[in-house]
Amino acid sequence: MRSKIFIVTKFEIIRQLKKPSFWIALLLMPLFIFAIVGLSAMNGYNAETSITEEWNSQDYKIAITDAAGILEAQETVTDKNEGIEKVKSGEIDIYYYIPENFLESPIIELHAKSKDGAIFANFEIPLRNLLMSSAASHLNPTDLTIITNAYQFNTTTYNANGEEVNLFGQALVPMAILGIFYILICVFGNRLIMAVVEEKENRISEMILTAVSAKDLIIGKIIALITLGFLQIAVFVIPIIAVLIIYRDNPMITELLSIAEFNPFVITTNILLLLFSYFLFAGLSTFVGSLVPTAREASQYIGVVMLPLVSPLFFISDFMSANPSFIVYFFSYFPLSAPIALMLRNAFGALPPHELIIALAELAICSAIVIHWTVKSFQKNAINFSVVKPKLGKRKTWKKR
Amino acid sequence: MKTPAVSVQNFTMVFNGKTIIKDLSFDVQPGEIFGLLGSNGCGKTTTIRALLGLYQPSGGELLVNGKQFNPNDNTITIGYLPEERGLYKKETVLDTFIYFGELKGLKNPRQWALNFLKRVDLSDKANEKTDKLSGGQQQKIQLGLTIMNNPKLLILDEPTKGFDPVNRKLLTDIIDELHQQGSTVILITHYMDEVERLCDRALLLKDGVAHAYGTIKGIRKQFKNKTLDEIFVQVYGEQDA
Numbered sequence: 001m002r003s004k005i006f007i008v009t010k011f012e013i014i015r016q017l018k019k020p021s022f023w024i025a026l027l028l029m030p031l032f033i034f035a036i037v038g039l040s041a042m043n044g045y046n047a048e049t050s051i052t053e054e055w056n057s058q059d060y061k062i063a064i065t066d067a068a069g070i071l072e073a074q075e076t077v078t079d080k081n082e083g084i085e086k087v088k089s090g091e092i093d094i095y096y097y098i099p100e101n102f103l104e105s106p107i108i109e110l111h112a113k114s115k116d117g118a119i120f121a122n123f124e125i126p127l128r129n130l131l132m133s134s135a136a137s138h139l140n141p142t143d144l145t146i147i148t149n150a151y152q153f154n155t156t157t158y159n160a161n162g163e164e165v166n167l168f169g170q171a172l173v174p175m176a177i178l179g180i181f182y183i184l185i186c187v188f189g190n191r192l193i194m195a196v197v198e199e200k201e202n203r204i205s206e207m208i209l210t211a212v213s214a215k216d217l218i219i220g221k222i223i224a225l226i227t228l229g230f231l232q233i234a235v236f237v238i239p240i241i242a243v244l245i246i247y248r249d250n251p252m253i254t255e256l257l258s259i260a261e262f263n264p265f266v267i268t269t270n271i272l273l274l275l276f277s278y279f280l281f282a283g284l285s286t287f288v289g290s291l292v293p294t295a296r297e298a299s300q301y302i303g304v305v306m307l308p309l310v311s312p313l314f315f316i317s318d319f320m321s322a323n324p325s326f327i328v329y330f331f332s333y334f335p336l337s338a339p340i341a342l343m344l345r346n347a348f349g350a351l352p353p354h355e356l357i358i359a360l361a362e363l364a365i366c367s368a369i370v371i372h373w374t375v376k377s378f379q380k381n382a383i384n385f386s387v388v389k390p391k392l393g394k395r396k397t398w399k400k401r
Numbered sequence: 402m403k404t405p406a407v408s409v410q411n412f413t414m415v416f417n418g419k420t421i422i423k424d425l426s427f428d429v430q431p432g433e434i435f436g437l438l439g440s441n442g443c444g445k446t447t448t449i450r451a452l453l454g455l456y457q458p459s460g461g462e463l464l465v466n467g468k469q470f471n472p473n474d475n476t477i478t479i480g481y482l483p484e485e486r487g488l489y490k491k492e493t494v495l496d497t498f499i500y501f502g503e504l505k506g507l508k509n510p511r512q513w514a515l516n517f518l519k520r521v522d523l524s525d526k527a528n529e530k531t532d533k534l535s536g537g538q539q540q541k542i543q544l545g546l547t548i549m550n551n552p553k554l555l556i557l558d559e560p561t562k563g564f565d566p567v568n569r570k571l572l573t574d575i576i577d578e579l580h581q582q583g584s585t586v587i588l589i590t591h592y593m594d595e596v597e598r599l600c601d602r603a604l605l606l607k608d609g610v611a612h613a614y615g616t617i618k619g620i621r622k623q624f625k626n627k628t629l630d631e632i633f634v635q636v637y638g639e640q641d642a
Contacts, residue, residue, distance in 0.1 A: 004472075004473065007503045007504055008504075011496075014496075015489075015491070015492060015496075019491075198489070202487040202488065202489055203486060204487045204488060204489060206453075206455060206481065206483035206485060206486070207482075207483060207543070207546060207547070208501075209453070209454075209455060209472065210453055210470075210472055210479055210480075210481040211472055211501060211505050212473075212504050213471070213472050213473055216473070379454075382455060383450065383455055
């Protein structure tokens with residue numbers, strides 16, 4: 001005889017796949033994310049302009065070597081190696097090297113210190129401003145075109161110890177994994193709750209519980225929705241891989257691939273964090289579903305799970321620091337906020353291996369405990385068919401006089 | 402001595418400090434049809450839910466075939482038609498049957514379902530979603546789901562409540578059939594004519610304790626050969642008054 005968990009899993013997967021709403025959510029969410037990313041990339045120029053003022057107001061120490069003689073009186077460092085060493089030592093924040101043959105080969109070397117929270121900052125802006133303001137009046141139209149538009153930066157960033165780092169490239173793939181987790185919780189949060197509430201709402205839980213134990217039923221449902229989560233991951237990842245392969249000769253993709261780092265350890269550990277986090281999220285969502293008699297009531301409580309879960313995103317810059325603050329530790333070890341906090345820290349290389357092991361163990365233990373509670377709670381509340389709101393405290397009652 | 406199909410010993414159930422069932426004991430013997438009778442709220446459904454592990458009893462022991470009920474135990478097949486009953490609204494009739502059939506260990510639930518639907522004149526509804534069926538048609542489906550594993554213990558909680566005469570007849574026919582095949586049946590009902598016609602023994606529950614317990618003949622004798630309807634009115638009329 002087949003396992004009852006397998007029977008429940010199969011039933012739940014097939015019925016979800018038959019729902020048009022499932023496919024709409026499954027396909028629309030990645031499309032929505034791709035659209036946002038695309039718009040963000042297209043809007044890059046505007047973004048640069050808008051943050052120029054912010055750059056100007058900040059106290060960044062900048063040095064330039066203008067071997068091509070394009071800028072007026074800007075040669076603050078004569079030797080390129082000296083400029084690079086000054087960035088490494090922290091004496092200056094950004095160093096630009098404009099080579100002698102710049103007008104023939106318009107590539108500017110950019111060396112910058114990666115400050116906390118400045119991973120996505122555009123270090124190019126100060127020089128772009130200088131090129132626009134001081135060079136334009138001195139050059140012929142052909143050169144002007146190059147200087148105002150047709151040049152590239154070759155950027156190197158350094159960490160606090162003066163070591164070369166590629167924080168953006170390093171974080172790119174792990175952050176995509178975090179993005180997948182975000183999609184999963186958006187698409188499956190409500191479905192996980194509904195999967196548990198449905199038997200109660202349809203008043204079939206008494207009949208079903210004489211055919212299958214509450215434990216097998218709940219575990220089967222969770223496995224089904226985790227399996228469907230993999231389908232969601234495939235729907236998100238396969239188009240990305242396909243685009244990268246088909247358009248691999250496109251300059252933008254070539255540049256992206258040259259920047260992106262594929263660190264197997266960080267990617268593997270973030271995938272593990274994703275899986276354990278999804279187990280915990282599935283447990284929490286089904287637990288909410290097991291407590292209440294109807295989907296409508298469940299939807300009132302899901303915010304309790306979702307808000308702490310996404311709260312680390314409001315403090316994203318704190319998670320990039322190699323010296324974590326109290327809030328980083330709090331979010332990392334508080335089970336409800338741990339998933340995103342840990343994935344952020346791991347993406348930025350700010351999660352030491354010993355903390356990673358503790359975090360994975362914490363997520364696994366919490367998932368097991370929550371799923372155990374869910375089974376117990378479902379068993380206890382399986383015949384809670386009423387739509388009476390759970391009482392949070394004693395209320396005074398008004399009597400007719 | 403045969404192991405009782407159901408054994409309830411010193412069962413006590415307390416909800417929020419209020420005792421619903423107090424020290425209740427009875428046995429249901431294999432192959433008999435047993436009536437569990439009482440007015441609304443006297444604890445009949447609570448007893449069955451505790452027997453099936455849906456409630457944790459406050460005290461006592463409730464056994465099915467000598468063991469605590471476990472849905473994964475294949476040594477006894479159970480069919481339970483609860484008082485509160487429903488269906489997966491967005492599933493087709495056939496898919497619902499196949500799901501329950503697989504959970505109950507049937508080898509070919511599809512074929513069983515098709516045969517049953519033919520018997521109850523619902524063959525054309527096999528691929529309909531259950532929420533598209535009429536109330537009477539849904540009752541037939543619920544009944545089919547209850548008996549599809551050919552249960553050795555059939556528990557029917559107010560099975561004819563809301564049933565039209567056609568479905569009532571169908572149900573009593575099915576009870577008869579299963580009884581002929583040796584199944585044990587526990588029947589919770591307010592229809593005393595059904596009890597007199599179908600049951601071998603019965604228990605009258607009042608205020609959480611057994612008010613009368615024995616064969617139908619014995620109970621009638623205890624109440625000066627009144628009919629069960631008259632006994633019911635006498636016992637529970639006093640309570641309502």
